[in-house]
Amino acid sequence: MEHYDVKQEVTDRYSLRGRVFHRLREDILNGKYAEHEELKEMTIGEEMGVSRTPVREAFRQLELEGLIQIIPNKGAYVTGITQKDVKDIYMIRSLLEGLCARWATEHITPEQMEEMEENVYLAEFHAQKGHWEQLAQLDNRFHDILYEACDSKMLEHQLKDFHQYVLRVRKKTLSQENRGNQSNEEHRRIMEAIRDRNPELAEELAHQHMINAYENMVRNGLNEAYDRPEESREDQGETSKTI
């Protein structure tokens, strides 16, 4: 589905719908709107200086991305993500990132390999310096490189979608120094496995990398950041709370 990425870059700059779509998505992912908050076509349109038409089209797309829920003749509401959703996404991603790393081992180009190595070294530098912002950037970029290197439009599309999706809850996780270092180390081992043309190892490492990222998030970020204080915090089987 390369159209997807191409479209995003092209459309968004030149069409109102694209701008509305991306700005709304950013806003939702950044938490500007509360869960279950109603988005009114006219209000959004006024805020962005456009009519309802592009807003409506953006809404339809956001709905398909799962970011809002549209109830016919009623309204559009920011979707709630439960802890279980996040967990499920990470489990799904852990499998797909593994597959992606395996395929990347077989299809990565020298340029991509180069950038990946550079990414890892740069990340180690910034980690030592405590530059958390750059570190987050590099972390995102590392995964994007991996996605592109797997040479599969379908898988790349899926993983980028998931990646975007979890940014909504991941924001601050990486600013934990420990995880930053550990994450780097894991990236480095994945990179080396790919460089050494070891698909099995790359798959296993990428797989485990996701699981570690999730477990770290649960330990450090997720609960504190999103739970209501009055609710219990023990590990429920359900984890169905909206975050």
Next chain:
Amino acid sequence: MEHYDVKQEVTDRYSLRGRVFHRLREDILNGKYAEHEELKEMTIGEEMGVSRTPVREAFRQLELEGLIQIIPNKGAYVTGITQKDVKDIYMIRSLLEGLCARWATEHITPEQMEEMEENVYLAEFHAQKGHWEQLAQLDNRFHDILYEACDSKMLEHQLKDFHQYVLRVRKKTLSQENRGNQSNEEHRRIMEAIRDRNPELAEELAHQHMINAYENMVRNGLNEAYDRPEESREDQGETSKTI
């Protein structure tokens, strides 16, 4: 993303956009439109007796589903699916169906278990009788039950999307008697693994089931059904032909 399914059922009956969206999707998946064929808003609108507005909104959704590609200020074109795309989807699905079967083992309800057993027995009956149409229905339903039983909205959504997507190329594969029987047998073993609460086995069987389905499709259906006769048929590394 439960909104997705709920919306589909509610919206589609009551809104023009929903009807246009679903009918177009069906038409594309059923091959009514050729690859890269241009879809004009006005033409589609006239065909379905609606104005351009709902058509446009449906287009935006179809684009996000990867079924059409919209080039700004130019037009909407039916997306090409390459053999490699199909292969990638099956590889991705093989992992996710495995995960789904594992989770289903842990979360399936008695009612779902009941329906799944019934499905398997019915399928065996229809296979003996040579009722290929019902068999295909039951095959689809088996997987839907599995998706619902895993008790994960996210995974269910993903797998249903993929399932829909590959229907576009799968149409006639199951009408091979052998595969029909083999597929049934695999369903039965998956069902039994779930019934016996053996997640590892269920995962492995579902995983392998997808791989088998793909390999069978390659052997029997894919090439004959879609390749141009003048093109070579050997197993190219690329499999990048548009089908």
Next chain:
DNA sequence: GCTCGTATGATTGTATACAATGATACGAGC
């Protein structure tokens, strides 16, 4: 006081009008 029906307003659903863009054909210039 409570319930139900109706009226009113707000919001979305759809159609259409207008603007902007891209494709094509034709003709002038070389």
Next chain:
DNA sequence: GCTCGTATCATTGTATACAATCATACGAGC
């Protein structure tokens, strides 16, 4: 004859007008 520019047309992008639907408030009836 070929190339390039321009005019025209088809198509999409956007805005707005109107219709349909839903929520709310108010009042009649019990």
